[in-house]
Amino acid sequence: MGSELRPIGSPVPVTWYPALAVLLVGIGLMITASFFIYEATSSRRNRSLSKELTTGAVASLFLGFGSLFLLLASGVYV
Numbered sequence: 001m002g003s004e005l006r007p008i009g010s011p012v013p014v015t016w017y018p019a020l021a022v023l024l025v026g027i028g029l030m031i032t033a034s035f036f037i038y039e040a041t042s043s044r045r046n047r048s049l050s051k052e053l054t055t056g057a058v059a060s061l062f063l064g065f066g067s068l069f070l071l072l073a074s075g076v077y078v
Contacts (some may be wrong), residue, residue, distance in 0.1 A: 016072035024066030031059040 035055045071078055
């Protein structure tokens with residue numbers, strides 16, 4: 001029983017938080033913009049539910065992780 005306890009640490013260096021926040025939120029906003037452009041320019045007959053769901057899920061993933069890193073970069077540890 002000689003195992004030592006180590007504190008839990010972040011797998012991502014703390015200095016990367018602001019850059020990751022900007023990058024991930026920027027990518028998420030670009031995908032969201034492409035989703036809105038797709039919805040506005042395609043007719044109702046030509047829309048694809050699978051494309052809409054995939055685009056929405058990917059944008060949500062990027063915006064979610066971007067928001068997480070934005071909170072971590074500003075000192076709100078969640």
